[in-house]
Amino acid sequence: MRTDADDLVVPLHVEELSVTRRRVVGQTVRISTATHEREQLVDEELTHHLVEIERVAVGRVVDSVPPVREEGDVTIVPIVQEVVFIERRLVLKEEVHMRRVRVTTRHTETVTLREQEAVITRNAPGQPAIADDPQSLDDKSTTLLQEQQT
Numbered sequence: 001m002r003t004d005a006d007d008l009v010v011p012l013h014v015e016e017l018s019v020t021r022r023r024v025v026g027q028t029v030r031i032s033t034a035t036h037e038r039e040q041l042v043d044e045e046l047t048h049h050l051v052e053i054e055r056v057a058v059g060r061v062v063d064s065v066p067p068v069r070e071e072g073d074v075t076i077v078p079i080v081q082e083v084v085f086i087e088r089r090l091v092l093k094e095e096v097h098m099r100r101v102r103v104t105t106r107h108t109e110t111v112t113l114r115e116q117e118a119v120i121t122r123n124a125p126g127q128p129a130i131a132d133d134p135q136s137l138d139d140k141s142t143t144l145l146q147e148q149q150t
Helices: none
Strands: 024-062 069-071 074-084 088-123 143-149
Touching: none
Parallel strands: none
Antiparallel strands: 024 088, 024 143, 069 074, 074 088
């Protein structure tokens, strides 16, 4: 049997691990749009209609006002006038003939077209996010993102 003095004491060590997270600011990414303009020539045929007016004298007595009528592509609008004789009669004074004429002309015009492209700039941590060519950036559409490491 051993006595207390004879007891062997073995020290034990325990290591413990404590894990924590913290945010570290990484690169800054800037995405913006640059708008470029280019001239493009538009050359198209335009079609429109003209109305030709022709007055045709008739001078014929009629019993009632004739209706508006169409003959082919001509619309005829009768114009009557009352003439006093011993009795009243309608006299077809004239007709107005209207014809639609299709006219095709060539139209040439230079127009300005806009096109956008994405400009992406990456800066190392701690540097300000400034593009190489600040005039090429559209300030209205600039987006800053920071990469975060956890």
